[in-house]
Amino acid sequence: MHRCVVLSSAITSHTKILKPLIAVRTCLIAPVLAARMAASLDYISNGRALLNIVKGGATNDLKATGDPLANAHDERYERTVEFLQIIKGVWENSRIEYQSIMADTETDQGQQKMNFKGTYYELEEAASFPPPVQSPHPPIYFAGSSPAARKVAAEFADVYLFWAEPLEWVEEQIKELEHVRGQLSEQTGVKRRPRYGMRAQVLVRDTEEAAWKAAWQIISK
Secondary structure, three states: OHHHHHHHHHHHOOOOOOOOEEEEEOOOOOHHHHHHHHHHHHHHOOOOOEEEEEOOOOHHHHHHOOOOOOOOHHHHHHHHHHHHHHHHHHHHHHHHHHHHHHOOOOOOHHHHOEEEEOOOOEEEEEOOOOOOOOOOOOOEEEEOOOHHHHHHHHHHOOEEEEEOOOHHHHHHHHHHHHHHHHHHHHHHOOOOOOEEEEEOOOOOOOOHHHHHHHHHHHHHO
16 A cells, blocks of 8 residues: 555646545555555545555465465455454544534544454554545445455445456346345445446557557466
8 A cells, every 4th residue: 555655646746637546455554554544645635535445365465465364265354344444433533523623612532533442453542634535535445256255345345346357247246246235234224335346457558469468468377
């Protein structure tokens, strides 16, 4: 995330409408720090930050970056749930505090700080300030086709992402997420409907032949 924020800060300072989508890897950064960095980018870009929450990918890469859950697929999603609960919580609390300051009123100190105790994170008096520009917070993007991934997406994602796959594959994934979303709504009474997005890599080369060559090189690995 650190490199993404640096690059995004540079890009947004030279653009007016482009919205950078920042990859936030839950295994590499503490949630409160991620919330603060994202809120700062949202502030200086005047509300253009987008967050892609990444729980991890290839096992070898996770091991190389020191993730203790490299071989624990479902546990990585459980950690992601706590991660998202925290960043959304500190954002909400910072907005309450900011509104009280602007109105010149006092709020309950318990609302301004966040305490959290879970399996993977434990916080005391956590805060993130100033609040994000976007309300209630920068949009959360999420991807993944496993049952654990769909459960997290149904609960937290503002945008559920797909690769550029055959349409029937995309249609099936949407149906599966809508089913999980319906179950979650029945259990919690909370009705939320994520949007859907598609990710595609664009390879730019001097010739079509060179572009296809680069594409096949990527696929070969």
